[in-house]
Amino acid sequence: MSTELLAPLDLAFWHLESDTHPMHLGALAVFSPVAGVTRQDLLELLGTRAAAIPRLRMRVRDVLLPVGGAAWFADKDFDVHRHVRRAVLGRGDFMAEATRLAGELMEQPLERGRPPWQMYLLDGAGDGPFAVLVKLHHALADGMRAVAIGAGIFDQVAAAGTGRGAVRRRAPLPPRPWLPGPYEVAGMALDRIGDVGRALGVGASVVRASRLDLRGTTALTATSSGTRRLATVDLDAGAVQRIRRAEGGTANDVLLAVVAGALRRWMLGRGDLPAADPRALVPVSRRRPGGAVTGNRLSAYLLDLPVGEPDARERLRLVRTAMERNKAAGPMRGAGALAVLADQLPALAHRFGAPLAGSAARMLFDILVTSVPLPRSALSLGGCPLRAVYPMAPLARGQSLAIALSTYGGQVQVGLVADGKALPDLDRLSSAVHDELRELGSLLPTVPAPA
Structure with a gap:
């Protein structure tokens, strides 16, 4: 996948984050176990399928132009083992323990120097259910895009994608040149001026239409x-x-x-x-x-x-x-x-x-x-049927x-x-x-x- 500028709303979400206020969304998917499939099998399967999704191999870096902008770049040092991990739940009610641990994991900001996502296999006690917690930075995905990305881990989607575990993608964009010519720079400046004017117009119409009260x-x-x-x-x-x-x-x-x-x-x-x-x-x-x-x-x-x-x-x-x-x-x-x-x-x-x-x-x-819309068909991971998906919105x-x-x-x-x-x-x-x-x-x- 080639270099791709962050869309304006993605850029806004990227800059909204701070060390004390993470801006990632997520989902807690709960599965029923099947005989013969070990937790290590599932962990390796998660890693293989996540690594096969090109978007999950991309990280954000600042660019020279547009000023203040950022773009998605392929992470040359990508290692899926930094992103897919296993966590063992305490003994007790499975959902109570899963949501408790998931809350602690959702507190932790994503590392901004790497592709901004994490997956955790939450391992329950014995042969009971298990869960997968997915964390995606809001700059990477909105709700529908998160579903499209996350669906790549499921058996049905991975099989449809000929083993790549991803949904249909658009053709790659050609790389954007680092140093545009003088005429392009002038055109970009005029575009930015026009953008500000349109934004002010939209903002004024929003306030007039809704009579916003704070x-x-x-x-x-x-x-x-x-x-x-x-x-x-x-x-x-x-x-x-x-x-x-x-x-x-x-x-x-x-x-x-x-x-x-x-x-x-x-x-x-x-x-x-x-x-x-x-x-x-x-x-x-x-x-x-x-x-x-x-x-x-x-x-x-x-x-x-x-x-x-x-x-x-x-x-x-x-x-x-x-x-x-x-x-x-x-x-x-x-x-x-x-x-x-x-x-x-x-x-x-x-x-x-x-x-x-x-x-x-x-x-x-x-x-x-x-x-958050989900596929209507039954889904599974390594043959283990999906029981429920609890979406998690950012605060x-x-x-x-x-x-x-x-x-x-x-x-x-x-x-x-x-x-x-x-x-x-x-x-x-x-x-x-x-x-x-x-x-x-x-x-x-x-x-x-x-x-």
Whole structure:
């Protein structure tokens, strides 16, 4: 793969990171064991398949032009054994131990001088289940791109890729010259001036369209401690669909309403129900079908989660109405379209402006809630069937919680990532998520409540 400049949004994520605030996303995949496949076999298989994915052999380096820019370069010293490791869980409940250790591993920043990713084989006691934790820097992938990269470890994808373990890729780009001629330099400068003007225009239209109000301090805001605590929830996807059919809207509307109700339960239990509803950033992919899958392609909707509304069905109606309004405006025009600005700003602005922009995130929204699409077919690793995948979203600076959801095997798997010091009671929130879906289903006479 040839040299490739970081896309503007990737560059923004790269510069948003600090030693105390890592910017990687991840997933915890849980597998059932099969006889005859050892943990060492699986570790070697992970390494072989990861090494066969060209994107995972790339590292980031600064470039001379554009000023402030960076590019992906092949790592000449790449050694997959630096990235794929084994970790043994303590004795006890498997998921409790897996999420505890995964939280500790997610705290650790990725080494920026190497390809920015890690995989860990989390080995449970005896012949029980095992898990694979995948960490990818947000500059390397958004949710959909992370799925495309991570899928390369599975048997079905590796076989389809003739053993290379990767999804379809675009043709390599020709190398970019280090020293452009004087006419190209002048053209690049004019382009940057035009980019700034377009960015200002987009920003002004976003503010006018949404009448942005800045957020105050809530239970979901906290000074970043660099610590991470994880929790997982399994929801019945069939129950979600039954509620959707009864009440209208989309399955995502139902899940957002469940998140709102769970936050209400949790906040009431803490005696900390806010006067104003917390605002969620709901990412939206801007990828075109059949288009390139490299780089982040995101915009987002902003949604006020109705935690102040005591009735679960009314919460769902409020969420559905607000999301329909967001979709009518489109992800490129609403308040959540601020990510579009990153595509218009010059690289130098990202280098010096990213820390300020990162600190300002909590002024625009309180929590990230994202859905990550997964393949519908059954997947396995070395013949060991995949049981569940819990996605993990990165935390914005100054925020204490991010929620990601995916659907696989008839279940909606929810991954909750929290600042470990700010939310020591994360397990109470994960229980509230399950309880909220059960209550919402019980309120609908035609919808059986989940078991």
